[in-house]
Amino acid sequence: MQRAEPQDFARVLSSMCTRPHPSARAAAERFLATNPGDPGTYRTVAALEREAVELLGEVASLSDPAGYVTSGGTEANVQAVRIARNRARGRTDAPNVVAPESAHFSFTKAADVLGVELRRAPLSDYRADVDAMAELVDADTVCVVGVAGSTEYGRVDPVPAIADLARDRGALCHVDAAWGGFALPFTDHDWDFADAPVDTMTIDPHKLGRAAVPAGGLLARDGSLLDALAIDTPYLESTAQVTLTGTRSGAGVASAVAAMEALWPDGYAREEARAAADAEWLAGELTARGYEVVPPTLPLVAVDLPDRTVEALRERGWRLSRTAAGEARIVVMPHVTRGVLSAFLADLDRVE
Ligand code: 0PR
Numbered sequence: 001m002q003r004a005e006p007q008d009f010a011r012v013l014s015s016m017c018t019r020p021h022p023s024a025r026a027a028a029e030r031f032l033a034t035n036p037g038d039p040g041t042y043r044t045v046a047a048l049e050r051e052a053v054e055l056l057g058e059v060a061s062l063s064d065p066a067g068y069v070t071s072g073g074t075e076a077n078v079q080a081v082r083i084a085r086n087r088a089r090g091r092t093d094a095p096n097v098v099a100p101e102s103a104h105f106s107f108t109k110a111a112d113v114l115g116v117e118l119r120r121a122p123l124s125d126y127r128a129d130v131d132a133m134a135e136l137v138d139a140d141t142v143c144v145v146g147v148a149g150s151t152e153y154g155r156v157d158p159v160p161a162i163a164d165l166a167r168d169r170g171a172l173c174h175v176d177a178a179w180g181g182f183a184l185p186f187t188d189h190d191w192d193f194a195d196a197p198v199d200t201m202t203i204d205p206h207k208l209g210r211a212a213v214p215a216g217g218l219l220a221r222d223g224s225l226l227d228a229l230a231i232d233t234p235y236l237e238s239t240a241q242v243t244l245t246g247t248r249s250g251a252g253v254a255s256a257v258a259a260m261e262a263l264w265p266d267g268y269a270r271e272e273a274r275a276a277a278d279a280e281w282l283a284g285e286l287t288a289r290g291y292e293v294v295p296p297t298l299p300l301v302a303v304d305l306p307d308r309t310v311e312a313l314r315e316r317g318w319r320l321s322r323t324a325a326g327e328a329r330i331v332v333m334p335h336v337t338r339g340v341l342s343a344f345l346a347d348l349d350r351v352e
Pocket residue numbers: 014015016017071072073074075077104106147149150151176177178179204216
């Protein structure tokens with residue numbers, strides 16, 4: 001690879017990752033060759049991981065949090081389902097997980113690798129419909145999932161009602177705030193551990209948290225939930241491991257701490273306000289041009305553009321993805337500034 005450079009973010013509207021915060025980038029470089037998977041040997045990064053979990057707990061309103069820095073939202077979701085499945089051993093031979101249709105495809109992977117049935121309930125106005133979910137819950141349900149910031153439309157499910165449903169039926173409640181988790185504290189949505197009896201949560205520093213990839217987050221209300229994941233590690237100094245991967249990225253852990261120290265809470269609050277205003281502005285501009293827009297809740301705008309328009313924009317270098325229903329998705333990440341959006345609209349006007 002003759003000095004290949006990573007692609008620039010200037011025209012990337014489809015990504016849930018962004019430029020890392022400068023101190024997160026520097027921390028990632030410093031910790032490149034460390035392995036928090038072996039905390040007995042790599043003690044500094046192990047201590048940093050405890051700090052990362054403390055800080056993630058603050059973001060998600062959980063005092064005394066348990067958890068770890070995962071490789072991403074996928075691993076955190078897989079592990080949450082694994083906790084629920086393992087804790088229900090002896091109670092059911094045919095475990096199932098009930099999730100809204102909007103749940104990320106990582107739950108399909110979780111169901112596949114864990115031998116769990118995934119039941120998806122239809123939505124109502126792009127959010128989980130708790131009555132429809134309740135119909136799918138039965139005695140074999142081990143986990144009920146809510147999404148706080150859906151991948152396609154940025155919607156926030158009614159987490160307290162979902163958590164009540166889980167509790168009433170003896171299942172665990174998992175909230176997937178992989179993307180939304182760093183914006184939601186500055187909104188009036190009920191989504192965190194203080195709002196409801198949530199058991200586990202996915203909240204990813206490498207998305208809106210502005211850490212370097214890979215840095216996902218799994219939080220659990222208490223350490224006993226993680227015990228369901230522990231396996232023995234006979235030849236390491238530490239005697240058990242709860243993570244899915246073995247050797248892990250110390251760069252992700254260190255950069256997560258650096259980003260959260262730099263940005264929690266004021267930096268994230270400022271960015272949430274900026275992104276919310278710019279998403280509203282973009283939605284207004286698109287509506288004024290006659291396009292159908294799914295109004296943003298979190299800073300993600302879905303707009304119905306003709307196929308040929310999306311293709312023409314892609315040819316001009318814009319990286320745009322589509323929802324399953326076909327709308328173009330514009331994720332207003334920190335690199336997607338008003339200037340970027342203005343340039344996008346100018347190109348949209350040119351190609352129409
Ligand atoms: N949960 C939610 C709500 C997500 O949106 C995602 C990823 C995950 C879990 C899984 O997280 P990891 O990808 O960290 O394992 N959502 C985006 C998606 O799949 C991820 C993404 C990121 C896509 C950057 C593109 C991209 O450039 O669409």
